[in-house]
Amino acid sequence: MKSSLFKSSYLFIILFLFSFSNISFSKETNVELLKPSWSFDGFFGKFDRASLQRGYQVYKEVCASCHSMKQLSYRNLGEQGGPEFTEAEVKAIASQYEVLDGPNAEGEMFTRKGKPSDKFKSPYLNENASRAANGGAYPPDMSVLVKARPGGSDYIYSLLMGYEEKVPDNIKLEDGVYYNKYMPGNKIRMAKPLSEGSVSYTDGTKATQEQLSKDVVAFLTWAAEPHLEARKKLGFKSVVYLLILTILVYFVKKKIWLRVEPKV
Numbered sequence: 593m594k595s596s597l598f599k600s601s602y603l604f605i606i607l608f609l610f611s612f613s614n615i616s617f618s619k620e621t622n623v624e625l626l627k628p629s630w631s632f633d634g635f636f637g638k639f640d641r642a643s644l645q646r647g648y649q650v651y652k653e654v655c656a657s658c659h660s661m662k663q664l665s666y667r668n669l670g671e672q673g674g675p676e677f678t679e680a681e682v683k684a685i686a687s688q689y690e691v692l693d694g695p696n697a698e699g700e701m702f703t704r705k706g707k708p709s710d711k712f713k714s715p716y717l718n719e720n721a722s723r724a725a726n727g728g729a730y731p732p733d734m735s736v737l738v739k740a741r742p743g744g745s746d747y748i749y750s751l752l753m754g755y756e757e758k759v760p761d762n763i764k765l766e767d768g769v770y771y772n773k774y775m776p777g778n779k780i781r782m783a784k785p786l787s788e789g790s791v792s793y794t795d796g797t798k799a800t801q802e803q804l805s806k807d808v809v810a811f812l813t814w815a816a817e818p819h820l821e822a823r824k825k826l827g828f829k830s831v832v833y834l835l836i837l838t839i840l841v842y843f844v845k846k847k848i849w850l851r852v853e854p855k856v
């Protein structure tokens with residue numbers, strides 16, 4: 593009798609582990625994606641605050657000149673489970689931006705300093721303007737980009753690391769088009785945005801291309817899934833609950849069937 597409990601719990605554990613194995617491939621290129629170890633992966637995953645803060649810096653200093661993040665407000669940067677900047681830091685970040693507001697009593701629009709409740713300022717007024725500035729290509733909004741691309745965080749990390757000097761002979765690149773190992777079709781109209789030292793970190797972390805890419809992708813992952821930590825915590829609690837329930841139910845069943853003679 594005892595062994596059957598063990599057997600079923602083994603089965604449970606094996607099924608449990610299987611649900612975590614996820615090998616992902618870039619969709620059309622069929623190249624296996626790079627998979628750095630993410631602090632937010634796995635059952636007990638959590639964001640690394642310092643990495644999220646550095647990631648915001650990378651976004652702000654590099655990506656934000658082309659990519660918007662329209663769904664985020666500056667105050668989100670101070671929320672629990674995110675980069676958790678202090679209230680004063682969030683205010684200081686927001687106030688670096690000039691925001692169009694109005695109309696005032698005279699019916700005129702005016703500009704003012706940004707407030708934490710303002711949405712992230714977009715680099716362009718609209719999609720046409722952003723296409724015009726990028727040779728017809730549209731830099732997608734990054735609010736939920738990690739969710740929108742197959743492969744998610746791994747894909748975006750791979751893309752940032754996937755620029756190669758040596759272009760395969762069968763690929764012809766037009767002006768303003770770059771070779772990228774992980775982009776579907778291998779051609780991308782975004783120049784390599786990150787290389788060693790693109791951003792200077794103030795916390796002493798070495799700004800290698802890997803580190804910059806990892807940090808910005810962690811930041812983008814949080815933006816796309818701000819409640820990831822809460823979700824994982826709840827998941828853990830539910831599994832513990834179910835485990836205890838399973839054990840109790842097993843003993844209840846044993847007790848109920850105690851006096852029934854087994855059929856042989």
Ligand code: HEC
Nearest residue numbers: 654655657658726729730731732748780781782785786808
């Ligand atoms: C000079 C402008 C510019 C900068 C700076 C820039 N991008 Fe882009 N990005 C683009 C354009 C244009 C596209 C569209 C490319 C295409 O469709 O071929 C793009 C596309 C992308 C894509 C989508 C690829 C896909 O699967 O469609 C990702 C991811 C991306 N950029 C990440 C970043 C990150 C992260 C940064 C900052 C580290 C960044 N970009 C900085 C212009 C830029």
